[in-house]
Amino acid sequence: MSCVTFSANALAQNVSNQPDSVLTDSDAADAPIIVTGSRIRRAATDSTAPIATVDSDQIKAAGTQNIADVVNQLPALAVTQTNQTSNLAGNAGINALDLRGMGTQRTLVLVDGRRQVAAIPGTSAVDLSNIPSSLVERVEVITGGASALYGADAVAGVANFILKKDYEGIDANARYSASTRGDMDTYGIDMLAGTNFADSRGNVTLYGFYENTPDTVSGADRPWTSDGYPIYARASSENRYFIQDHVRNINTADAAQLVLGGKLYSVDRGTGALRDPILGPGGLVNAVPVDLDTSTDPLGTLLTNGGEYNGRYDGLYLSVPSKRINTRASASFEVSPALNLFANATFAHNKSEAGYLQMTAFGTDVVPADSPYITDAIRAASGGSVPDSGVQFARRFMELPAPRTDYDRKLFQSVVGAEGDFSLFAQPWNYSTYYSYGKTTQRVRDVNSTAYDRWYLGLDSTTGANGEAICRSTLDDPGNGCVPINPLVTLTPEMIDYITYTSHWSKSTLTQQVLSGYVSGGLFDLPGGAVQVVLGAEYRKEKNDIGAIPEYNPDSPLYDPSIGTMADTLVGKYSVKEVFGEVHVPILANTPFFDTLSVDGALRLSDYSTAGSTTTWKVGGEWAPIPDIRFRATYGQAVRAPNIGELYTANSVSGLWITDPCNDYNLENRNTRTEYTADNCAAINPADTVSYWVYKDIISSGNLDLQPETAKTLTVGAVVQPRFIPGLTFTVDYYNIDLRNAIDAFGAQTLIDKCVDQASLDNIFCPLIERDENGNIQSVQTQKLNLAQYLTRGVDFGLNYSLPLSRLGIEGDAGTLSVDANYTRLIKRRYTLxxxxxxxxxxxxxxxxxxxxxxxxxxxxxxxxxGVTWTLRHFSPMKNSTTVTEEAYEDVWTPDVFYNDISAYVDVTDNIELSGGLNNMFDRKPPRIPGAEAGGSNFELSYQSGVYDVIGRTFFLTLRFHQ
Structure with missing residues (x-):
């Protein structure tokens, strides 16, 4: 995690809750405050765990209402679920955090040190878009020992969003942002209003926020995703792979593509007449020419570089549209120093959608030989007759309405509690307790989706008794309503209505209740100060009612088996009882070679209704031989119990295009095959070794046999604050997280490949693959397993320097120049399936x-x-996959990629501020390394954008009124 220096007003939570309090640098080290990573009041700089911070100035400089966009810039965070990555990853519009790249389920998100209710039923993922940036005072992110302090889901660490408190006045903002290409318009307004009363012992604060991003930005809207895509290609195994760019697949044409008599044809969409295809300027550009007379899958392999062929990413959203409303009310009242009552309530309503490509036939779909849609021209081009197996075709059905999935989410969470100070053992003590109730409701529907079972029934056409086209299934079941489909021309409205559908809404809910409290204070004094302890307990209960789209649910009267998708409903719940403790032992202070010497410890005992008892712990220490340098370390055990979605996921059946690793092409060319693959495939002996893509059932289910996963975490680092350079802090921290028996899901294609890549077929993967009596794949069952291992280690560097220019002898209001730098050197990120x-x-x-x-x-x-801020973001060179090596590939690495953002603000009057800025100021395009053109993607995640900016240069303007 990136580590930065911190001052009390930038990092610490002022437990006395004084509004707009500011501590001087000299006060900061000794102020009794609470910093994320401990419930013990201590000096702001007295922390054994590294803390990375995003403060309100940095949030404002980014010019976004979505705070996830700012926090994800910290190098400790991997880009995961955001508006630019969630289109095909599922749950579009969710913005979640992934610390250390270990998954959103292993990053705990807190608000003011308290748990947030998850945004997706069945998961622990918190949607950061429900925490508007203008309400956040700062964000603190820690790693190492966090699970012992805060419980489950903190394996990788904790992100604590600290909100503005005891606010007095009015702060209103109006924002507009867009891309410089004239799309992605975003409008947002918010208002924060608060007042103190009863001699400032009480406060009421109200907050409201609205943001709308109605535009969609698809792959067709950007040249790096619309103008073909780069691939690795080579002419023979004697050559190294090179990058071939601007490639388009033959099967993306609007017009049907046929290979007849060793020649490629396009079919006129209006008349059905055969014509020559309109290829790109390079014609067919396959590095190894495809022999159309002998190739078994030409339509799935032929490539060109333009012409009548569409882009790979056309129709896919590069950024999802969304509409968000958020309101919050909070109140507090200090009855006495020993009793401060507080309460707050939040309501958020978010709408978003994911957009997809229209249905594509990749070249394996067939028009039957006896179909009336086989014309005389097709027979003539085939040499007089077509094969008994029919005529294969490929095309993208652009006449179909654009499919999408709509999401509608509502979240409500309320917190009531009390805190205060008292004396015990002649030492200051404090306590805090709260009760939280949260509920998330998510509705989902599929719009303009394709019913693939109907598609294949309609495609299997033949000639009826009167010479008309009918579905073959109609011969046995005359009343089945099947509509015969001619895929070689533009589909008729009747055909489109038959194969497409819009579902009703599903509804899922998650409710969470938390009762938590602790006391903290000193026991006795040592030379370094008072020994302090924390004792606390927590009870948490979660319940999920996972609904299903009625058309997919066999128990619903609206169930439609002809769609080919099935999903069940379920109710899952768990509870956990926990006790925890923490101790801080300051052994020495202000002693030669021991300006500070202390040790810390924390322990949490948990009892889950589903997973049984678990124990998490941590130990840590710090030593400062002189005030200028401080060494720190933590070591601990983190435990995460399986969540409701992992345990109870409702059974669902859907289709997916997969490829059998035992087909002829994969046996020869798949890069990840092993020395065992050929023998295992020979033992399976599938009858179909020709088809590359096959559309099969994917069965998803929960796993009640899951056990908790356990990680060992280590951080070791140093903080340097040289007294001869005032305002400078440099930090360096090594981290190591070793997670065993990780609960993880494996993609269907991974399971299929791994089954045949093992030393024998007797492994944990093959039972999840169902094959028929001929050895062909029938279905794949995906579920979470306690199997994987994550190991990640690296070094974080942080530098913070603030220089008032008056120190240089400049008179008058010279201003202040500051630099905040955070870098991470990733040494290892090893994943063991x-x-x-x-x-x-x-x-x-x-x-x-x-x-x-x-x-x-x-x-x-x-x-x-x-003020003006320049932000420089950097990604070092990366490559497409582990199989891409410099020995076998000419172009392996992306270049170093830098993004430049600039923002500025000016006070127009005492109450009005105008700000604006440019993000990706120089319109840096994604690198042209295969996969990077779409943001740094991979197949298992359906080519989602992730690392590189796929939108291009954007700008923002903000008008702020405050008093």
């Missing part, structure tokens, strides 16, 4: 999403009534 299989280890350091160096440097100049 199956620890018993040495061939299942993958090293992801340097692969898309896991740069070996990632950093952000912010340079700011401020003076009275104005």
């Amino acid at each position: 199956d620890p018993t299989d040495p061939n299942s280890i993958t090293e992801y350091a340097g692969i898309f999403g896991s740069p070996k160096w990632k950093g952000v440097v912010r340079t700011s100049y401020t003076r009275d009534h104005m």
Whole structure:
């Protein structure tokens, strides 16, 4: 995690809750405050765990209402669920955090140190878009020992969003942002209003926020995703792979593509007449020419570089549209120093959608030989007759309405509690307790989706008794309503109505209740100060009612089996009882070679209704031989119990295009095959070794046998604050997280490949693959398993320097120049799918999403009534996959990629502020390394954008009124 220096007003939570309190640098070290990572009041700099911070100035400089966009710039965070990545990853519009790239389920998100209700039923993922940026005072992110302090889901660490409190006055903002290409308009307004009463012992604060991003930005809207895509190609195994760019697949044409008599044809969409295809300027550009007379899958392999063929990403959203409303009310009243009552309530309503490509026939779909849609021209081009197996075709059905999935989410959470100070053992003590109730409701529907079972029934056409086209299934079931489909021409409205549908809404809910409290204070004094302890307990209960789209649910009267998708409903719940403790032992202070010496410890005992008892702990210490340098370390055990979605996921059946690793092409060309693959495939002996893509059932289900996963975490670092350079802090921290028996899901294609890549077919993967009596794949069952291992380690660097220019002898209001730099050097990010299989280890350091160096440097100049900030974001070179090596590939690495953002503000009057800025100021395009053109993607995630900016240059303007 990136580590930065911190002052009390930038990092610490002022427990006395004084509004707009400011501590001087000299006060900061000794102020009794609470910092994320401990419930013990201590000096702001007295922390054994590194803390990375995003403060309100940095949030404002980014010019976004979505705070996830700002926090994700910290190099400790991997880009995961955001508006630019969630289109095909599922749950579009959710913005979640992934610390250390270990998954959103292992990053705990707190608000003011308290748990938030998850945004997706069945998960623990918190939607950061429900925490508007203008309400946030700062964000603190820690790693190492966090699970012992805060409980489950903190394996990788904790992000604590600290909100503005005891606010007095009015702060209103109106924002507009867009891309410089004239799209992605975003409008937002918010208002914060608060007042103190009863001699400032009480406060009421209200907040409201609205943001709308109605535009969609698809792959067709950007040249790097619309003008073909780059691939690795080579003419023969004797050559190294090179990058072939601007490639388009033959099967993306609007017109049907046929290979007849060794020649490629396009079919006129209006008349059905055969014509020559309109290829790109390079014609067919396959590095190894495809022999159309002998190739078994020409339509799935032919490539060109333009012509009548569409882009790979056309129709896919590069950024999802959304509409968000958020309101919050909070109140507090200090009855006495020993009793401060507080309460707050939040309501958020978010709408979003995901957009997809229209249905594509990749070349394996067939018009039957006896179909009336086989014309005389087709027979003539085939040499007089077509094969008994029919005529294969490929095309993208652009006449179909654009499919999408709509999401509608509502969240309500309320918190009531009390805190205060008292004396015990002649030492100051404090306590805090709260009760939280939260509920998330999510509705989902599919719009303009394709019913693939109907599609294949309609495609299987024949000639009826009167010479008309009918479905073959109608011969046995005359009343089945099947509509015969001619895929070679533009589909008729009747055909479109038959194969497409819009579902009713599903509804799922998650409710969470938390009762938590602790007391903290001193026991006795040591030379370094008072020994302090924390004792606390927590009870948490969660319940999920997972609904299903009625058309997919066999128990619903609206169930439609002809769609080919099935999903069940379920109710899952769990509860956990926990006790926890923490101790801080300051052994020495202000002693030669021991300016500070202390040790810390924390322990949490948990009892889950589903997973049984678990124990998490941590130990830590710090030593400062002189005030200028301080060493710190933590070591601990983190435990995460399976969540409701992992345990109870409702059974669902849907279709997916997969490829059999035992087909002829994969046996010869798949890069990840092992020395065992050929023998295992020979034992399976599938009858169909020709088809590449096959559309099969994917069965998803929960796993009640899951056990908790356990990680060992270590951080070791140093903080340097040289007294001879006032305002400078440099930090360096090494981290190591080793997670065993990780609860993880494996994609269907991964399960299929791994089954045949093991030393024998007797492994944990093959039982999840169902094959028919001929050895062909029938279905794949996906579920979470306690199997994987994550190991990540690296070094974080932080530099913070603030220089009032008056120190340089400049008179008058010279202003202040500051630099805040955070970098992470990723040493290892190793993922082991199956620890018993040495061939299942993958090293992801340097692969898309896991740069070996990632950093952000912010340079700011401020003076009275104005300021400017330049942000430089950096990704070191990355490559497409672990199989891409310099020995076999000419172009392996992306270049170093830098993004420049600039923002400025000026006070127009005492109450009005105008700000604006440019993000990706120089309109840096994604690199042209295969996959990077779409943001740094991979197949298992359906080519989602993730690392590189796929939108291009954007700008924002903000008008602020405050008093």
